[in-house]
Amino acid sequence: MTTEPTRTLADGEPLPFATRDVVVVGGGQAALAVGYHLARELRKTDATVALLDRQPGPGGAWRGGWDSLRLFSPAEWSSLPGYLLPRHLAGREAAEYPHRDDVLDYLAAYEERYELPVWRPVRVTGVRRVDGDPAGPLWVETDRGAVAARAVVAATGTAGQPFVPEVPGRGAFGGVQVHSSAYRLPDPFTGCRVLVVGGGNSGAQVLAEVSAVADASWVVEREPRLLPADVNGRVLFDAATARYHALQNGEDAGRPYGLGDIVQVPPVRAAREAGRLDDLRSPIARFTADGVVWTDGSEEAIDAVVWCTGFRPALGFLDGLGVVGSDGRVAVGGTRSVAEPRLWLVGYGSWTGFASATLVGVGRSARATARKVAAALAETPAPISS
Ligand code: FAD
Numbered sequence: 001m002t003t004e005p006t007r008t009l010a011d012g013e014p015l016p017f018a019t020r021d022v023v024v025v026g027g028g029q030a031a032l033a034v035g036y037h038l039a040r041e042l043r044k045t046d047a048t049v050a051l052l053d054r055q056p057g058p059g060g061a062w063r064g065g066w067d068s069l070r071l072f073s074p075a076e077w078s079s080l081p082g083y084l085l086p087r088h089l090a091g092r093e094a095a096e097y098p099h100r101d102d103v104l105d106y107l108a109a110y111e112e113r114y115e116l117p118v119w120r121p122v123r124v125t126g127v128r129r130v131d132g133d134p135a136g137p138l139w140v141e142t143d144r145g146a147v148a149a150r151a152v153v154a155a156t157g158t159a160g161q162p163f164v165p166e167v168p169g170r171g172a173f174g175g176v177q178v179h180s181s182a183y184r185l186p187d188p189f190t191g192c193r194v195l196v197v198g199g200g201n202s203g204a205q206v207l208a209e210v211s212a213v214a215d216a217s218w219v220v221e222r223e224p225r226l227l228p229a230d231v232n233g234r235v236l237f238d239a240a241t242a243r244y245h246a247l248q249n250g251e252d253a254g255r256p257y258g259l260g261d262i263v264q265v266p267p268v269r270a271a272r273e274a275g276r277l278d279d280l281r282s283p284i285a286r287f288t289a290d291g292v293v294w295t296d297g298s299e300e301a302i303d304a305v306v307w308c309t310g311f312r313p314a315l316g317f318l319d320g321l322g323v324v325g326s327d328g329r330v331a332v333g334g335t336r337s338v339a340e341p342r343l344w345l346v347g348y349g350s351w352t353g354f355a356s357a358t359l360v361g362v363g364r365s366a367r368a369t370a371r372k373v374a375a376a377l378a379e380t381p382a383p384i385s386s
Pocket of ligand 1: 025026027028029030031052053054055059060061062065069070071072073077078122123124125155156157158159160202314317346347348357358359360
């Protein structure tokens with residue numbers, strides 16, 4: 001495989017190539033893991049690979065994390081293939097649960113270490129078949145020109161599609177609404193009445209700091225599952241792995257812990273001990289102009305809502321292929337599109353591989369994908385000129 005380190009394009013500068021054997025769309029952790037394994041699988045070939053990322057710098061979705069964001073996975077369970085997240089990076093010591101900035105530094109170091117061919121900022125706007133030719137390349141359209149590719153790996157994550165549930169009257173609410181993807185700091189909520197919606201790790205971490213400066217309640221569908229304070233986040237991955245193997249063997253997997261359970265990182269633990277996570281509310285029935293109506297019919301004035309309600313796959317650029325279903329997903333066998341065999345998808349969640357939306361989990365899907373892509377390239381040995 002031909003290698004070329006990360007390239008940052010100047011304003012208006014086009015991509016300096018029009019063909020690549022493999023185009024990986026994205027430049028976050030999933031794309032980097034795929035790039036790492038493609039380099040290994042294709043090392044004895046002259047295949048060309050490009051990772052196209054619309055961000056101006058490394059880090060993918062972690063670039064948009066709030067200022068105090070802590071991983072729920074401990075450092076030793078937060079690494080991509082080949083290179084463990086170091087305890088010391090950029091002059092700092094990573095905490096037991098790394099900070100957002102530790103991951104940003106790590107991902108920057110990762111792509112540099114393996115000289116991954118990431119091109120930025122390049123936004124992929126569409127992927128199309130060339131004249132309907134099922135054996136020819138796919139046409140990857142970008143804001144820097146088009147690239148013909150024999151294989152396309154989608155690794156665009158979910159951060160581009162924040163999800164907010166449809167609650168009647170939401171549009172008429174005059175207060176502040178912010179999704180966790182746009183939340184940065186608790187300061188703007190000081191002294192306000194705030195609802196934090198969503199019972200996962202994001203909701204817990206945001207509530208922990210907002211409740212220190214505001215009158216905040218936690219809006220959840222069911223009681224949040226907090227791991228015991230002395231249980232390390234590693235057990236989520238151990239339990240999830242055990243469950244995965246049990247299911248593979250057709251055994252009853254049980255559910256001791258799940259990847260959605262809440263890890264008591266230090267700020268969450270402190271908030272719990274201070275009783276600031278205790279004000280649980282059932283889902284909002286509807287919004288009014290200045291507040292909410294609860295399911296028991298009572299009304300309450302509020303100032304702001306922070307939606308910690310997750311994400312959906314960011315796959316709009318695949319619309320031209322007609323492969324995205326009404327659920328926003330693509331039908332896959334492993335990580336390969338069933339309807340378009342030149343397309344693979346990595347990192348979107350369990351439907352593209354067990355734990356593939358986590359740092360430590362994406363390596364497995366990335367390796368399997370790189371192997372299949374390499375095999376597919378070898379089966380159709382009509383290289384396109386680069
Ligand atoms: P992303 O990081 O989103 O990368 C996708 C890249 O593709 C981005 O750079 C994006 O700009 C780019 N892109 C998108 N569309 C296009 C396009 N059309 N053209 C070009 N580029 C495009 N995981 C853990 O393992 N441990 C944790 O503790 C943990 N904590 C989390 C906490 C929060 C609050 C969140 C939201 C997630 C957490 N995760 C954690 C989950 C997971 O690791 C991240 O969601 C991860 O960022 C997903 O990586 P990705 O590479 O699939 O997607």
